[in-house]
Amino acid sequence: MTELLKSLRTWPWHIVAPVLLFVAVAVLAPWLTPYDPAAQDYMSILQGPSWAHWLGTDYLGRDLLSRIIGGARVSLTAMSIVLLAALILGVVVGSLAGYIGGRFEVVMISAIDIFLALPSLVIALALIGIMGPGYWSMIVALTLAWWANYARMSRAVVVAELRQPYIEAARIMGANHLHIFSRHILPSVLALVVVYASADAGALVLAIATLSFLGLGVEPPTPEWGQMLVDGMGYLEDNPALVILPGLALTLVVVSFNLLGEAFALSKVPRPARGLTLSRRRRDRAKEEAARAQVEARP
Amino acid sequence: MTEFSRRSFMLATASALAAAGIPFQVLGAGHLTLKIAILVEAGNIDLLQNISGLNTYTLVFDPLIRYGAGGKLEPALAESWNVSDDGLTLRFKLREGVTFSDGTPFNAEAAKWNLERWMGKSDFSWIGVSDAMESISTDGATGLTIKLKQAVPAALLEFTIVRPVRFLSPKAVDADGNQSAPVGTGPWVITENDNSHTVLVRNDAYWGAKPPFERIELLVVPDELARANGLRAGDLDIIGGDWVSPLSPRRARALESEGGAKIFADTGTTTMLLGFSPRADAVVADKAVREAVYASIDRAAMAKVLFEGFADPIANLFPPTIPLSGKPLPVPTRDVAAAKAALTAGGWEEAGGSWTKNGAPLTLSFLVSEESLPGSRRIAEMIQAMLAETGIKAEISSVDNATMHERRPAFDYDLTFFTTYGAPYDPHGTLGNMFLSNVDSGPDGKIYASPELDPIVMAALAAPDGPEREAAMQAIFDWLDANRALCPLVAAQRLWAYGSNVKTFVLPPTDYDMPFEGIELNG
Numbered sequence: 001m002t003e004l005l006k007s008l009r010t011w012p013w014h015i016v017a018p019v020l021l022f023v024a025v026a027v028l029a030p031w032l033t034p035y036d037p038a039a040q041d042y043m044s045i046l047q048g049p050s051w052a053h054w055l056g057t058d059y060l061g062r063d064l065l066s067r068i069i070g071g072a073r074v075s076l077t078a079m080s081i082v083l084l085a086a087l088i089l090g091v092v093v094g095s096l097a098g099y100i101g102g103r104f105e106v107v108m109i110s111a112i113d114i115f116l117a118l119p120s121l122v123i124a125l126a127l128i129g130i131m132g133p134g135y136w137s138m139i140v141a142l143t144l145a146w147w148a149n150y151a152r153m154s155r156a157v158v159v160a161e162l163r164q165p166y167i168e169a170a171r172i173m174g175a176n177h178l179h180i181f182s183r184h185i186l187p188s189v190l191a192l193v194v195v196y197a198s199a200d201a202g203a204l205v206l207a208i209a210t211l212s213f214l215g216l217g218v219e220p221p222t223p224e225w226g227q228m229l230v231d232g233m234g235y236l237e238d239n240p241a242l243v244i245l246p247g248l249a250l251t252l253v254v255v256s257f258n259l260l261g262e263a264f265a266l267s268k269v270p271r272p273a274r275g276l277t278l279s280r281r282r283r284d285r286a287k288e289e290a291a292r293a294q295v296e297a298r299p
Numbered sequence: 300m301t302e303f304s305r306r307s308f309m310l311a312t313a314s315a316l317a318a319a320g321i322p323f324q325v326l327g328a329g330h331l332t333l334k335i336a337i338l339v340e341a342g343n344i345d346l347l348q349n350i351s352g353l354n355t356y357t358l359v360f361d362p363l364i365r366y367g368a369g370g371k372l373e374p375a376l377a378e379s380w381n382v383s384d385d386g387l388t389l390r391f392k393l394r395e396g397v398t399f400s401d402g403t404p405f406n407a408e409a410a411k412w413n414l415e416r417w418m419g420k421s422d423f424s425w426i427g428v429s430d431a432m433e434s435i436s437t438d439g440a441t442g443l444t445i446k447l448k449q450a451v452p453a454a455l456l457e458f459t460i461v462r463p464v465r466f467l468s469p470k471a472v473d474a475d476g477n478q479s480a481p482v483g484t485g486p487w488v489i490t491e492n493d494n495s496h497t498v499l500v501r502n503d504a505y506w507g508a509k510p511p512f513e514r515i516e517l518l519v520v521p522d523e524l525a526r527a528n529g530l531r532a533g534d535l536d537i538i539g540g541d542w543v544s545p546l547s548p549r550r551a552r553a554l555e556s557e558g559g560a561k562i563f564a565d566t567g568t569t570t571m572l573l574g575f576s577p578r579a580d581a582v583v584a585d586k587a588v589r590e591a592v593y594a595s596i597d598r599a600a601m602a603k604v605l606f607e608g609f610a611d612p613i614a615n616l617f618p619p620t621i622p623l624s625g626k627p628l629p630v631p632t633r634d635v636a637a638a639k640a641a642l643t644a645g646g647w648e649e650a651g652g653s654w655t656k657n658g659a660p661l662t663l664s665f666l667v668s669e670e671s672l673p674g675s676r677r678i679a680e681m682i683q684a685m686l687a688e689t690g691i692k693a694e695i696s697s698v699d700n701a702t703m704h705e706r707r708p709a710f711d712y713d714l715t716f717f718t719t720y721g722a723p724y725d726p727h728g729t730l731g732n733m734f735l736s737n738v739d740s741g742p743d744g745k746i747y748a749s750p751e752l753d754p755i756v757m758a759a760l761a762a763p764d765g766p767e768r769e770a771a772m773q774a775i776f777d778w779l780d781a782n783r784a785l786c787p788l789v790a791a792q793r794l795w796a797y798g799s800n801v802k803t804f805v806l807p808p809t810d811y812d813m814p815f816e817g818i819e820l821n822g
Contacts, residue, residue, distance in 0.1 A: 059605070059677065060684070133702075215670075215699070219695045219697060220695050237550075
């Protein structure tokens with residue numbers, strides 16, 4: 001804990017702060033929105049910024065600030081669910097493939113390769129085409145489109161770790177598979193995939209917005225940035241704020257997450273999860289592994 | 300390598316510029332051109348193929364009978380006609396002295412040849428007279444008789460539509476009988492046609508009144524903002540229409556407020572309405588729910604906010620511009636209390652802002668496809684909020700066109716948008732296709748269908764022209780209103796905009812026609 005507190009001073013706050021701000025806004029959305037994001041007021045449609053509506057109103061008289069804030073919550077929630085699910089699925093499948101090996105590994109790697117060969121969004125679109133549009137089918141589709149990278153990275157780390165002498169030592173001492181995996185391998189796997197996930201979060205926010213833009217994701221009256229973008233298109237000429245505001249929000253969030261991911265990868269920020277407690281020697285090695293796995297994982 | 304002196308370069312440039320300017324000079328001197336924006340390229344304009352937009356055909360090809368303003372039938376290639384009392388024989392007297400633009404005479408033989416290309420063919424069985432055709436015969440050069448197996452109530456109206464019923468020169472086909480060039484008897488002749496523009500020149504041999512200008516250019520401009528800018532810059536003279544190059548109400552207001560272009564808006568011929576699923580186990584099978592939905596909607600706010608005032612709130616199935624559209628019903632004002640009272644009377648119980656009946660919640664599935672009906676999602680959002688104030692939860696399900704066309708015929712929805720066909724197809728088109736339980740309505744589905752309604756619609760469609768049909772039609776509208784079978788919303792107005800080159804603008808009879816008749820340009 002003291003190590004964490006000490007390291008706080010060395011954190012690049014200009015990179016972490018925008019992401020924290022986004023998360024804070026999303027979590028506190030119900031208390032921050034001045035209006036119900038879905039409340040329509042036909043007496044004040046398409047208004048510019050004023051004291052009553054800081055960012056103005058849209059074509060149904062809904063408060064834009066409230067919709068942007070509400071949209072942050074929707075994006076964060078959907079992104080977290082997909083990321084967590086893809087991470088769990090990817091780590092489980094990848095680790096098992098690496099740990100068990102043999103024919104199982106070959107089959108799993110082929111499956112992973114098939115998923116990696118196709119662009120994620122194409123997979124997601126195809127799956128939504130099968131399941132029909134809607135919030136939960138978007139979540140499932142994105143999870144299935146996103147897990148393969150994590151599986152591939154996890155497998156690479158597991159295979160590398162298994163060759164280490166201390167695994168051999170643990171085996172000789174009679175440790176069972178579960179112990180070896182959870183105590184000696186999983187921390188290294190997580191240290192890598194969590195870093196990757198932090199950079200992936202931005203891409204995922206964008207994918208969610210893209211699907212909603214196409215009318216395949218979040219349904220009204222839930223505010224969502226991609227949906228706000230497409231609905232505002234018809235007003236681009238006279239009320240560009242309807243398009244610029246959600247576009248700007250989306251851009252800032254994506255850029256923030258990408259910067260955070262980069263900072264993580266370059267170790268400006270201490271790794272989350274078990275990576276924090278690793279010894280310097282092991283941390284360096286994990287870093288090397290990570291770099292190698294990332295190169296390998298690149299399609 | 301030859302070196303150009305500065306002088307020869309200047310000379311060459313100047314002469315090139317002068318040469319480039321010549322065609323425009325010539326055009327400017329007495330050659331008036333009407334420039335109309337079209338959404339997509341005109342295509343091959345084949346009368347038997349469903350590729351081209353219908354409007355371009357109307358410049359080149361004539362019908363036997365024209366659909367005039369307000370649904371009045373006017374003579375075109377047929378000077379007169381009559382229908383036998385049993386409705387089985389149609390006799391046309393054709394206009395004399397008409398030639399196709401390639402010089403081929405138009406006579407009874409040419410007309411018969413044209414009709415035989417589509418009448419009685421399975422591809423065109425959706426047209427009543429084609430489905431019922433028994434024989435076509437000629438009587439001299441101007442007599443044409445069509446015999447039918449059974450009476451077709453809207454037979455004459457069907458001869459006013461665009462494709463495939465208009466007339467092609469018998470010489471404009473290849474060895475296989477396929478159309479090789481769009482040669483008709485109409486007021487315009489196509490001289491250039493590619494994917495960016497179509498040029499038409501006046502047909503000086505045209506049998507009718509000749510247009511006061513010589514050229515029409517149809518310019519393909521797919522983007523609405525680009526069309527508006529083209530109009531502002533004078534590169535375009537006319538934009539708008541449902542099918543030519545749609546103009547949104549918002550853009551129309553913007554153009555109007557700038558003062559450069561003029562907007563022409565007129566009562567529309569189509570109704571946008573909410574259809575209730577005819578499925579017996581749907582929540583909306585309960586009339587109380589339909590009453591509540593009907594009373595919850597603020598049609599005036601919808602017309603004002605989403606259509607910028609370019610729409611008329613409506614309670615009838617058809618707007619008054621459609622013949623036989625029935626007595627106008629008063630447009631209901633929004634009444635949440637009445638909506639709640641209807642639900643309470645229907646046995647629904649309110650608790651915590653939502654309704655339940657026998658433990659089942661009042662949740663409606665609202666099928667919307669922005670792709671099928673642009674702008675419909677915004678309208679759906681508005682209706683969703685209005686229903687929410689009554690305590691009715693509407694779950695919007697936005698789908699693509701293909702899914703819409705699957706779910707609509709299967710009645711897999713509680714609420715969905717419908718648009719009536721409009722002139723010249725109505726009232727028969729919408730009533731005959733979307734209100735009969737035993738008719739295959741195809742991917743468009745049915746607005747409402749019930750065994751009780753079937754005989755009423757059938758009787759009206761078969762009723763002889765005149766007061767009898769009017770009464771039979773009114774019986775349909777009365778039944779629909781008494782059973783709250785549908786929820787009409789607004790009739791969107793027909794919107795066109797024209798620039799300063801246009802002196803007078805005249806709205807074409809239907810939105811399937813291309814505007815040019817009666818239009819005058821500033822010389």
